[in-house]
Ligand SMILES: [Ca+2]
């Protein structure tokens with residue numbers, strides 16, 4: 186009982202971590218190589234990122250709110266077209282982002298931790314299709330492309346979480362083991378494309394829902410809904426998307 190009162194009397198701020206992008210820049214995000222291999226027998230590609238440390242072992246500490254919520258990601262920018270994965274044709278880079286974010290769940294159709302609650306899986310590494318665009322409002326220089334709610338020209342894949350950005354939650358299996366994080370993508374989910382190029386990026390992102398959000402850059406100026414604030418490592422070193430599917 187004493188312990189209960191002690192916990193209950195702790196100001197809420199102490200239960201959550203301060204927002205910190207640099208804190209997560211460790212070997213778990215130091216990319217050493219990346220590959221995408223096609224497996225004829227299973228009609229799928231297996232996408233892998235190898236890091237110096239333990240892939241997926243570091244996840245963000247919750248900050249207790251959606252606004253400013255931290256998101257860590259292993260991202261594969263590709264030369265796939267937005268239409269290959271179910272979006273309308275639009276300018277930007279089609280990327281498969283493996284993410285973890287304990288403050289919110291954006292996979293209402295999936296229950297990745299298998300506890301029958303579909304709304305509590307944000308911290309489990311899971312994939313998103315996103316369209317990335319250049320964005321000078323954030324230090325990482327990229328954000329997920331947004332659109333005006335109700336824009337009739339916008340087409341999103343079936344498992345999009347209903348936000349006004351080019352994002353889908355495709356539900357592909359993600360596995361972390363040792364220094365590797367991998368995701369399995371059935372061929373039909375990428376329009377049977379096996380001739381694309383790709384790169385791999387480890388980065389820190391943050392959500393902005395408007396109002397007074399705390400961002401790692403001090404929150405100067407307007408912010409994107411989901412922006413890249415820090416790039417930890419890039420497989421190619423220069424984001425040239427040099428790698429081919431094997
Ligand atoms: Ca979920």
Ligand SMILES: [Ca+2]
Nearest residue numbers: 296298300302
């Ligand atoms: Ca769950």
